[in-house]
Amino acid sequence: STVEQAGSSGGWLPAGTLPKDGIASWPQLAMDASGTLYLLYSISINENRGLYIMTSNNSGETWSQPNRVFDAVSAGWGLVDHPTLAVTPDGVLHAAWVKGSPDGSASPQGIYYASSTDGGLTWSDSLKVAEPGHDWPRLVSFNRQLQLFYSKLADHGVWQRWVTYNGNTEDPQGWGTPVNLPGWSNISAPFGVAVSGDSGSAEDPAGALHLVGVDIPTGSLRYSAWEGERWSQTETYDPQYPVMGVIYQTAAQTDFAVSAATRLAGGRLGIVWKLNSINQEA
Template sequence: MRTPVTRMLLSLLSTVLIISILSACNDSTNKPGQHTSTPFYTLTGGSTCVELGSHPQRPYTNVQVSHDSYLAHSEPMLVEDPHNPLHLVGGSKFFTVPAHYRFQIGYYASFDGGCTWSDGGVLPGFAKNETTSDISFAFGTHNEVYAAVLYNFKGESGIAVSTSTDGGKTFGLPVSVFDDKTGNVFSDKPWIAVDQTRGRYSGSIYVVWSYDHNGNCGYGNNCSEELAFSRSTDRGKSFSPVRLVEGSAPFCTNPTTGRPAHSTKCDAAQGIIPVVEPDGTIVLSFPYIDLMSGSIPTRILVTTSPDAGNTWTSPVLVATIHDIAGHFPHEKYRNLSLPAFACDPKTGQLYLTWADKGKKDADILFTTSKDHGQTWSAPIRVNDDPMQDGANQFQPQMAVSPDGVVSVAFFDTRLDPQHRLIDVYLTQSINKGASFLKNVRVTTQSWDPAVGAPIDEYGQQFIGDYQGLAADDHFVHPFWNDTRTGRQENFTAAVAGARPKRILR
C-alpha cells in the first residue's frame, strides 16, 4: 500500500512529465514529427468538454463565454498557457452603446479547458468613457499573462500593457508603452509576443502596432502608417522608446499625400503580427496597404530581427492579395483581408494565411516559409467548398500546436444558399502546410451578422475584423462572436486535434 507521501510524489512526477512535453511557439527541445499517444488531459481540473482520453465528435459543444450585461461583443482573442493546456485567457470588445460604437476591452479566464469561464469585466485603470480596443495576449516566462491594448481619449492616443499574476483572473493597472497627447498620432492594432526561448533574450516582451500620422488621406487612413516596435526586459514594468522599423523596399511605392515621389519607405503597415522563432529571431508580418484610393492591391511583407529588435532586415514580399474591398455584395458589415501569422514551435517554420477575394467569392489562402521568411511557397486554397460557388470564407485565424499541426479557423457562408448567414469552420494540416484536411463545421447554428450589430464611425455594421484561436496537441479552441442569442456574444469550442504525420527516419 502506498503511503500518502508516495502518492504525492507520484502525482508530482506525473505532472512534471506532462508539463515537460508541452511547449510554446519558441520551444525547440523536442524533435519535429515525434508524437506520444499518452492521454493528454491528465491534469486535474479538465471539465466535460475536454474529458480524459475523450475526443469530441461533431456537433461540437459550443460554449457561450460572455454572460454579462454588455450589449455586444466582438474581436475576441485567445491565448493558451504553454505549461497548462486547461488554462485559457480571452478578451474582446465589450460594447456599452453599440449604436454609437462605444466599447472597452474586457477579459475572461478558464481553468478547465474552456468549458467554463470567469468574467473579469473591463480592464482596470482606464477612464469610464475611454476607448480601449484591439486586445492581444501573451504568456510570460513566469506564468504572467500580458494584455496589450490601444487607448484613445480626448485626443490622447497610445498603447498600454496590463499584467495578470493570477492567471488572468484579474489584471493590474496598465503600463504605458507609447503615448501621444498632441492628437497627431493614432496608435492602432497592437500585438504582443514574448520570447520564451532559453536564449539571450528570454523573457523579453515585444509589442508592435501601426503608428498612424501625417494627416488624413481618406478611407479612414492616415498618410503614413509606420511599423512601431517597443520591448520590455523587466516583465512589463517599463518599455523602451518607440522605434519605427518598417524599412524600405523597391516594391513600397504606393503614393500618398506629401510622400516624396521616389520614396520606397514601407510606411503603410496595418495589422502587424509578431512571432518569436526557436532561436529567438523576431519575425513581423504586415500588410502594406493602399492608404488613398484602395485600388492598389495589398502586399503582405515580413521583416526579421535576430537581436531583440536592435536591427531589422529589409522587408520581403510574401504575396500580393486580392483585397476584400470593405464589404461583400449585399452586406453592410465591414471586412478586411487581415492576415494571420504563426510559427512551428519546434522548427520555426513560418505560416501565413489570409482572405483573398477572387472573381466570385472570397477564399482562404495559405503560404509557408522554411528559411526564416526569405522565400515563400505558392499559395494554396484552404477551404474545400466548390470553387466560385458564391460562398465567402473570411477572417482566418491560425495556431500551431506543439506537435506541429497547423490549425486554421475562419468564418464561412457555405451552408446558407443566400450566403448571408455565417458559420465557423476549421481545417488542419498534418504535413507542415503541404495540404489541409477536410474542413469541419464548428458552430452548431448559423448566425445572422446583422442582428444586434454595432454601427462604426463610418455607418457600417461591425462584427469585428478578426477572431481568436488557440491549439495544443489534442484540442483546438476557436474563439468567436455570433448572434444566435439575439445579440453578439462570444463562444468557444474544444475540437479534437488531428495527429501529426510521422516523419520516417
C-alpha cells in the first residue's frame, strides 16, 4: 500500500505468505530510489539457517525467489538473528546481523555486516562491526553516512558508529570508533531509529536523525535528535499506562520494545512500541 492509501483497508493488497520455505523471522523491508522493494529475513536455526533476500519491482504484488545473503551453516554458526537492512542513495544494499549462541542462553557473539552493489545478487564477505555482548543492530542512511546503532546487553546502553559512503565499508579501518550515546542506558532493545529529510530538501534542509527507546525502570519513552555535532538532550514521554488500562511491570517481568519509528506527513514522528505486562497487553 502507498502512504496515501494506507489508511483505507481497500488500499492494501491481500495478505500473502513470504517466504515459502523455512521458518523465517525478523523480516526487514527497504526500498531504493527506483521503487524496488527488498525483503531481508533470517532463518535462524536448522539446516537452512542464514540470511536471505527477496525483491519486488511491482510494489509487492510479486516477489523474486529468495537469494542467500549469508550462509550460517557453511560459516559454522549455530544461530543467526536480528538482521537489519538499509539502502544508500548510491543504490548499495547494506545488511547487519547478530551471531547468536545455539541454545540462546549465552551472550550474542558479535554483530556482522555485508553489502551488495548489484541489487542483492552477490554480497561482500562478512565483517565484524561489534564485539560479543552486543545485539539488535539498526542501519540507517543519513547525511552521506551509513549509521549503525546497536545495544550493549551489560547495561542496556545504545552505541553508534558510522562509515561514509565513499569509504570502504568492508574495511574495519573505514568505520568510526564506537560511541556510547550519553543518557542512553537502561533502554529496552530493540529501539527505533528514523531519518527525515535529506540534504537540500525544502522541508528539512539539513535532514534529521531521530532515536527513540523505552526506559526499562519506568516504561517511559525516551527521545533524542541529532543536531549536527551532538545528540539533543534526552526528552521523556510518559505514555500514561494506567489510563490505557495497562499494568506496567519492570524488565524482569515484561517484554517491551520499540518496533518502529518513522517520519510522517506534517513533520510528525510515528512510533510503534510493544508492552506485554503480566496481566494485559498493549
